Amino acid sequence: MKLDSEHLEILAAIVEQGGLTEGAEALGKSQPSVSRSMALLEARIGLPLFEPGRRPLRPTELGASLARLGSRIHRANKEASLLVQRYRQGLAGRLRVGGSPIFMDGVVASMIAEFQSRHADVQIDQSYGYLNQLEAGLRNGGLDVAILPLHPGQVPPDLEFTPLLSGNNVITCRAGHPLTRTRGITLNHIAPYAWIAPPIDSPLYRDLQRALKSIGQEDFRVNFSGGTLASIQSVLTGSDALTVLPYSVVFLSRRTIPLEALPLKIDHAERQLGILRVSDRQLPPAVRQLTTFLLAECQRLQARMDHDQQITRRRG
Amino acid sequence: MKLDSEHLEILAAIVEQGGLTEGAEALGKSQPSVSRSMALLEARIGLPLFEPGRRPLRPTELGASLARLGSRIHRANKEASLLVQRYRQGLAGRLRVGGSPIFMDGVVASMIAEFQSRHADVQIDQSYGYLNQLEAGLRNGGLDVAILPLHPGQVPPDLEFTPLLSGNNVITCRAGHPLTRTRGITLNHIAPYAWIAPPIDSPLYRDLQRALKSIGQEDFRVNFSGGTLASIQSVLTGSDALTVLPYSVVFLSRRTIPLEALPLKIDHAERQLGILRVSDRQLPPAVRQLTTFLLAECQRLQARMDHDQQITRRRG
DNA sequence: GAGCTTCATAGCATGACGCTATATTACGGC
DNA sequence: GCCGTAATATAGCGTCATGCTATGAAGCTC
Numbered sequence: 027m028k029l030d031s032e033h034l035e036i037l038a039a040i041v042e043q044g045g046l047t048e049g050a051e052a053l054g055k056s057q058p059s060v061s062r063s064m065a066l067l068e069a070r071i072g073l074p075l076f077e078p079g080r081r082p083l084r085p086t087e088l089g090a091s092l093a094r095l096g097s098r099i100h101r102a103n104k105e106a107s108l109l110v111q112r113y114r115q116g117l118a119g120r121l122r123v124g125g126s127p128i129f130m131d132g133v134v135a136s137m138i139a140e141f142q143s144r145h146a147d148v149q150i151d152q153s154y155g156y157l158n159q160l161e162a163g164l165r166n167g168g169l170d171v172a173i174l175p176l177h178p179g180q181v182p183p184d185l186e187f188t189p190l191l192s193g194n195n196v197i198t199c200r201a202g203h204p205l206t207r208t209r210g211i212t213l214n215h216i217a218p219y220a221w222i223a224p225p226i227d228s229p230l231y232r233d234l235q236r237a238l239k240s241i242g243q244e245d246f247r248v249n250f251s252g253g254t255l256a257s258i259q260s261v262l263t264g265s266d267a268l269t270v271l272p273y274s275v276v277f278l279s280r281r282t283i284p285l286e287a288l289p290l291k292i293d294h295a296e297r298q299l300g301i302l303r304v305s306d307r308q309l310p311p312a313v314r315q316l317t318t319f320l321l322a323e324c325q326r327l328q329a330r331m332d333h334d335q336q337i338t339r340r341r342g
Numbered sequence: 343m344k345l346d347s348e349h350l351e352i353l354a355a356i357v358e359q360g361g362l363t364e365g366a367e368a369l370g371k372s373q374p375s376v377s378r379s380m381a382l383l384e385a386r387i388g389l390p391l392f393e394p395g396r397r398p399l400r401p402t403e404l405g406a407s408l409a410r411l412g413s414r415i416h417r418a419n420k421e422a423s424l425l426v427q428r429y430r431q432g433l434a435g436r437l438r439v440g441g442s443p444i445f446m447d448g449v450v451a452s453m454i455a456e457f458q459s460r461h462a463d464v465q466i467d468q469s470y471g472y473l474n475q476l477e478a479g480l481r482n483g484g485l486d487v488a489i490l491p492l493h494p495g496q497v498p499p500d501l502e503f504t505p506l507l508s509g510n511n512v513i514t515c516r517a518g519h520p521l522t523r524t525r526g527i528t529l530n531h532i533a534p535y536a537w538i539a540p541p542i543d544s545p546l547y548r549d550l551q552r553a554l555k556s557i558g559q560e561d562f563r564v565n566f567s568g569g570t571l572a573s574i575q576s577v578l579t580g581s582d583a584l585t586v587l588p589y590s591v592v593f594l595s596r597r598t599i600p601l602e603a604l605p606l607k608i609d610h611a612e613r614q615l616g617i618l619r620v621s622d623r624q625l626p627p628a629v630r631q632l633t634t635f636l637l638a639e640c641q642r643l644q645a646r647m648d649h650d651q652q653i654t655r656r657r658g
Numbered sequence: 659g660a661g662c663t664t665c666a667t668a669g670c671a672t673g674a675c676g677c678t679a680t681a682t683t684a685c686g687g688c
Numbered sequence: 689g690c691c692g693t694a695a696t697a698t699a700g701c702g703t704c705a706t707g708c709t710a711t712g713a714a715g716c717t718c
Contacts, residue, residue, distance in 0.1 A: 027423060027426075027427075028419070028423060029419060029422050029423055029426070030348075030674095031347035031348060031351070031415060031418075031419050032346075032347060032348075032675095034418075034419070034422055035347070045695075045696095046695075046696060046697095047694085047695060047696075055675090055676080055677095056676070056677060056678080057695085057696075057697095058676090058677080058678085058679095058696085058697075058698080058699095059675065059676060059677075061696060061697060061698090062674090062675080062697085062698085063674090063675080065697080065698095066674080066675095071426045071430075072430065073426070073429065073430060073626070073627070074624060077483055078623065079683085079684070080483075080684080081683075081684040081685055081694080081695055081696075082684095082685090082694095082695075083695080083696075086626070087435050087436040087626065088425070088426070088429050088435060088626070091425055091429075092422055092425065092426070095418050095419075095421055095422040095425070096422075098414075098418045099347060099415050099418045099419065102347075102350075102411050102414045102415045102418070103344070103345060103347050103350070103411075103415065105411055106345050106350055106408055106411040106412075107343060107344060107345055109404070109407055109408065109411070110343075110345070110387045110389070110404070110408070111343075113389065113404050113407075114387075114388070114389060119403050119404060120403045167393055167396075307394065308390060310389070310402070310403065310404070311389070346705090348706095361664075361665090362664075362665060362666095363663085363664060363665075371706090371707080371708095372707070372708060372709080373664085373665075373666095374665090374666075374667080374668095374707090374708080374709085374710095375706065375707060375708075377665060377666060377667090378666085378667085378705090378706080379705090379706080381666080381667095382705080395714080395715075396715080397663075397664055397665075397714075397715040397716055398663095398664075398715095398716090399664080399665075
């Protein structure tokens with residue numbers, strides 16, 4: 027025979043409060059209501075839960091034992107309510123973010139760190155991938171959101187894209203690179219240097235091709251490729267090699283790594299770094315929290331980058 | 343906002359069974375019923391518990407977390423049902439038995455030991471007292487049952503008395519006592535010996551007085567008094583002192599302690615050892631179990647005593 | 659895409675639970 | 689031992705959750 031958990035919780039309240047009336051009050055119910063609940067419970071188990079003829083109602087041995095279990099149930103139930111509440115506020119839950127490697131490493135990861143310091147109970151599973159993989163992940167539920175640079179026209183109809191940052195690329199080299207002291211850089215100045223390339227299947231690699239083609243350099247020498255941002259940064263700072271990176275990545279990397287963006291205009295796809303998600307699916311609150319947070323952070327970052335570029339332009 | 347524990351348990355069942363239909367089956371409910379319960383729960387918390395558009399229903403992160411809590415609730419609830427069941431069968435609970443010291447020590451304790459070996463989860467609180475105390479204990483709920491020798495006419499109207507054993511007393515001495523070799527014992531034979539007396543306020547003390555008076559010995563010498571059965575037994579076996587004890591106590595003591603009952607008829611109150619309890623109060627099942635058990639044990643004991651006395655009589 | 663499985667919805671009956679008002683019963687003080 | 693007070697139980701009524709069967713809708717599998 028199954029007992030009603032609610033009844034056990036009520037019993038626990040009565041025993042803990044030392045009386046039916048107080049118990050009812052603690053539960054926010056009327057006294058007759060809990061009285062009847064206890065009568066029902068007693069009738070079902072067929073045994074007395076309270077000593078008969080005692081006015082501040084006192085539990086029997088069985089009543090006390092059941093009250094302990096009721097208390098356990100109450101705690102679990104309360105924990106459930108709390109979990110829902112925290113989940114609703116985006117303070118709890120698991121969150122699966124996928125994104126293109128360079129952006130994730132160079133821009134998003136530090137923001138996620140900041141986010142997590144505020145939302146300690148949100149567990150974040152980060153993964154890497156390009157458009158196709160990320161789309162698949164979003165559709166099959168393996169990802170909550172994807173973060174990647176995308177052309178507005180590229181967005182599939184069942185997905186929704188929220189831009190975060192402009193996605194313009196720049197030619198990057200180490201600080202103190204000979205080219206940083208060169209005024210009016212041309213193709214001729216660049217030609218001698220070797221290139222660091224991202225993985226061949228990455229959009230960034232195609233960006234690199236396109237950028238170099240746009241400045242007339244069809245054919246280029248690659249002496250390092252395939253690494254993640256950390257490797258690219260290391261090779262970049264340890265050599266005179268050049269590469270193409272999103273400006274935002276360079277901008278943020280400069281806080282800790284001596285990099286420079288060359289003031290050479292290159293063609294770049296009209297892409298924007300942004301958040302891609304399934305449009306009709308209701309996102310977990312933690313995800314909404316994160317997207318809101320990233321949006322705000324990126325707006326600040328964009329403002330700082332714009333400000334910085336104005337100064338650079340004025341100086342340059 | 344409070345969640346329905348029942349809903350959480352249902353959720354747990356669904357998640358554990360890997361589907362709504364299986365969950366419903368495991369719970370012994372119809373599929374539509376649990377479906378609606380989950381719809382209600384989802385509506386209340388305002389967040390999805392299951393991945394949308396998945397046919398073997400799969401929980402979301404939140405759903406899975408709540409299911410874990412539901413499982414905890416389920417375990418506690420099941421434990422409660424089990425407790426009730428065992429309690430109802432008299433296999434669990436606490437049981438407070440009070441009784442007159444000599445009987446409790448000499449007869450009841452060993453039976454209780456036997457009872458407890460069969461009902462391991464029954465906790466027994468034993469206490470000692472005479473009629474007045476025991477009555478009070480029964481009435482104020484401090485005792486479940488009392489075990490004592492009582493005259494049928496002495497039973498108060500609100501209490502109920504179930505006889506267990508005849509309460510006749512005998513004069514007792516150590517085995518090998520000079521009197522045991524004496525035929526046709528008279529007052530003169532007994533006169534020289536000192537007496538061991540129970541506590542002065544005990545009915546047994548009055549029995550002793552009465553018994554001795556009935557054989558003409560108004561005035562007797564007490565050289566030990568106030569001890570419990572264990573002490574009385576020790577003094578008895580270590581000296582030639584005499585005492586008056588219920589025959590049942592002597593009978594059972596003989597299994598381990600060398601005592602003899604003198605074949606001297608003495609007057610004794612028409613009392614019977616029995617169980618006293620409040621007549622209108624429903625007793626915990628464990629108590630009923632114990633009383634039934636004691637009844638059976640005492641019947642067997644009575645039969646053995648009767649048998650033994652026939653033999654003794656034939657021999658004597 | 660056919661067929662099967664799985665889940666959701668509809669409709670109805672029953673029972674539990676909420677409340678207020680009121681009766682009953684134990685406790686404490688004199 | 690009685691009385692006032694406090695604590696609990698009962699009565700009566702409306703609402704909502706839950707049980708069921710029958711049936712519709714949507715995924716999954718091959």
